[in-house]
Amino acid sequence: MTLAIDGWFTVEDGVTHLLGARCAACGTVTFPPRTGFCPNPGCDGEHLEVTRLSRRGRVWSYTNSCYPPPAPYVAAEPYAPVTLAAVELEREGIVVLGQVRDLTVADLEVGMELELTCGPLGDGPLVWMWGPAS
Numbered sequence: 001m002t003l004a005i006d007g008w009f010t011v012e013d014g015v016t017h018l019l020g021a022r023c024a025a026c027g028t029v030t031f032p033p034r035t036g037f038c039p040n041p042g043c044d045g046e047h048l049e050v051t052r053l054s055r056r057g058r059v060w061s062y063t064n065s066c067y068p069p070p071a072p073y074v075a076a077e078p079y080a081p082v083t084l085a086a087v088e089l090e091r092e093g094i095v096v097l098g099q100v101r102d103l104t105v106a107d108l109e110v111g112m113e114l115e116l117t118c119g120p121l122g123d124g125p126l127v128w129m130w131g132p133a134s
Contacts, residue, residue: 020051025045082098083100085130102131114131
C-alpha cells in the first residue's frame with residue numbers, strides 16, 4: 001500500500017486515521033502534523049506530539065472540481081470531476097479539506113456528518129477521503 005502523503009495519515013486494519021500535532025503545553029491541534037514551536041501565538045510551547053484526529057466531522061463547506069489540478073497531481077484519463085469537502089472536527093476545533101468518496105455535491109449539506117476513509121488518486125497512491133458516516 002502506497003500512501004500519497006507519508007506522515008499525514010495512516011491506514012491500519014482498513015481504518016483510516018488523520019495524523020495531526022498537539023501542543024503539549026496548551027493542547028492546540030494542527031493538521032498537517034508539524035514540529036517546532038506551537039502555532040498558538042499565546043503559547044510558548046516547543047513540543048508538538050503526533051496525535052490521531054477524530055474520524056468523524058461535519059461538513060463546513062463543499063464544492064466540486066470540474067477540471068484537473070495542476071502538476072504534480074496526476075489525473076486519471078479521462079478526468080472525472082471530484083467532490084471536495086471542508087470538514088470540521090469539533091473536538092480538535094479545526095477544518096480539514098479532503099476529497100469526498102461515494103457522494104456528489106447534490107448529496108452534501110452543510111452540517112452533514114462525514115467519516116474518514118481513503119481511496120486512490122488518479123495515479124494510484126492512497127489519500128484520505130471523506131465518506132458517508134456509517
